[in-house]
Amino acid sequence: xxxxxxxxxxxxxxxxxxxxxxxxxxxxxxxxxxxxxxxxxxxxxxxxxxxxxxxxxxxxxxxxxxxxxxxxxxxxxxxxxxxxxxxxxxxxxxxxxxx
Numbered sequence: 824x825x826x827x828x829x830x831x832x833x834x835x836x837x838x839x840x841x842x843x844x845x846x847x848x849x850x851x852x853x854x855x856x857x858x859x860x861x862x863x864x865x866x867x868x869x870x871x872x873x874x875x876x877x878x879x880x881x882x883x884x885x886x887x888x889x890x891x892x893x894x895x896x897x898x899x900x901x902x903x904x905x906x907x908x909x910x911x912x913x914x915x916x917x918x919x920x921x922x
Contacts, residue, residue, distance in 0.1 A: 828901040831866065832909065834877075834893050839868065845876065846888030866896035873911035 837857040841849045861868070876889035895909030 829898045830901050832895045836892050838890050843891040869895040869897050870908040
C-alpha cells in the first residue's frame with residue numbers, strides 16, 4: 824500500500840548510536856528504545872551536514888559531554904524525493920534546513 828512522504832524533525836533528546844556522543848559513552852540500553860521506534864515507524868535518518876553534535880552539557884574539562892540529539896527522519900517515500908539532507912546550523916539553534 825503506497826504511503827505519503829513523511830519527515831519528522833525534532834530534538835529527540837536521545838542519541839541513536841554510540842558515536843553520536845562524545846564525553847560519556849552511550850550504552851546500548853540508551854540507544855535501543857530510540858532505534859526500536861525508528862524501526863517500527865520505518866523511518867531512516869536523513870543525511871545531515873553542519874554541526875555533528877547538537878547538544879552540550881556546558882560543563883568544563885573532562886565533564887563536558889556533546890551529543891547528537893536532533894534528528895531529521897524520513898520514510899521511504901520521503902527519501903525517494905531526491906537529494907534531501909538536513910542542515911544543523913549551530914549548536915544552540917534547533918532549526919532544520921532542507922536542501
